[in-house]
Amino acid sequence: MLLSYRSLSVAAVFSLSSLLSAADNPFIGRWALTIPGGGAGWLGVESKDGALTSSVLWGGGSVVPTTSTKLDGDTLIVTREQKNKEGKLNATETITAKADGDVLKLTTAKKNAAGKDMGQPQEFTGKRIPAVPAAPDLSKVKFGEPIQLLNGKDLTGWRLLKEGVDNGWSVVDGILQNRVVKAKDKHFGNLRTDAEFEDFNLKTEVRTQEGSNSGIYLRGIYEVQVMESFGQPLDSHHMGALYSRITPSVAAEKPIGEWQTLDITLVDRHLTVILNGKTIIDNAPVLGCTGGAMSSDEFKPGPIYLQGDHTNVDYRNMVLRPVVK
Template identity: 70%
Template sequence: MTLFTSSRTFFLGGILAAGLSASVFAASPYEGRWALTLPNGGAGWLGIEETGGKLQGSILWGGGSVVPVQEVKVEGDTLKVIRLSKAKNPKTQAEEQVTETITAKATGDDLKLSTVKVKADGKEFAQGDFTGRRIAAIPAKPDLSKVKYGEPVTIFNGKDLSGWTLMNPQSDNGWSVVDGVLQNRVEKGKHHGNIRTDKEFEDFNLKLEVRTQEKSNSGIYLRGIYEVQVAETFGKPLDSHNMGALYSRITPSVAAEKAIGEWQTFDITLVDRHLTVILNGNTIIDNQPVLGCTGGAITSDETKPGPIYLQGDHTNIDFRNFMLRPVVK
């Protein structure tokens, strides 16, 4: 998914990765990380921190990236988050500024929020109410040498799409199996869909192979929440939107992708909200904490098991040789 470019390293990692509880945040009841359920039911995320005596924030609104907001302030018992964006005037086609104000009130670990956008002419639109819940502190970093795995679970039989379901039944299905390869082929003018496993998982190790096509832009969603990026980025500078990144959250430590058309190996481990990604034999994300859902997640609730889902709504992509081993608690 390539909708917004930012390689910023987001905050709260040091504090929350240490496993401190939410009670540490004494300055404001709004500091911390919040899982959002947006007005349309989609998954979102809000992070608030204090830096130099001033509140700052970043937000994920459905798809795309985690991005900084313009302003964060608390008035009485109410949080206000200001976002600025651009929109085309339908009459003049000129870009005009849109100001969105999100207000929130906390009751313990729960948020009640509302949003409204204001056009340059002062007209309000896109009003909506939604909810949020404080995200629990990230557990301590797991010792992966002591993690035990169960027997492999078959998620792709190499013959057909048994065990996989198109996530939106109204979408065009570009997925098929050819010579043991799970491939997606898109056609101009059609809206192609993502697919997911019927089975759901908690923590696991997942191995697979992928082959990019021209301008490939896909993703492997872990538990339907966290996207490991799959993209044709060979030869490009390191970025949190490149091959193997946790989309817009964790930038690979090295560029390990191969050239277009070559089969590439992924070895992905998710344990206690910590992610390890080995791409083509190179560890590019090393047991790092995951601070929240990524764009396109089916839920912002990180406590739930979920499917493996593959993004197919953008471009052509090939997958094969899946092997998933669940963690044994």
């Protein structure tokens, strides 16, 4: 079919308008969210070939792509679908946002599969995350005196992240162990240090149990995954990964029941992970919080916290050296 000159002109103007609007789009970038209820979230908005795309982290779980992203005047509209394990639609969530400089004001509303409202719309906020700086020269970074986080005797210096949950953590024969009982009336907790830290190097040993799924949260924001994944393909959810964000470059896990070493360095929002002597993440930029983060604010000190709500796991010899500025 031949297009008229007028049609071509309209198409050209529309294309130019789309490119200009993308360049001037105040929503493009990464946003730290405080989602309804106060949890940590994240939104990333990009422009590719004149079209908007986005991904989102909502409290727990992984960073996932959204279903659609579009502009309506000065409003960003993001839609994401929630499906069950069989792929059947459970709900559709629509997030709308307005930008005021580096601040977002957002609203979320859900409809079930039949298109009926699920509760009232909820308001929440977001803040633009500054660009990640250049990768630091780790050979020039100075570290302070080592801090022994585990005393091999008891839980001194540690406490449950939340009160009112079951405590599966104890020290046995010098080993910090978590033991979880699967029951409907049991809800086991995560364990955090009393002390809070900024940038640092952290060395520890970990021993997975059958089906282990734990994690080491750096500053309570970024989870380095601890999982029984020996012999499995590379994945951003496996041992040593930055959960759902950075996939290890090589599989370096040991079989279940063997002690494994983790050497983790966090400097200027860049992460290095050495697992069992092999560098699996090499000074890579970290683009935002991970699921289960205490906060989406990447610029304040926070604790080391160990995920204990899932399964059994053991830790020992945990030593932290803070960056000296």
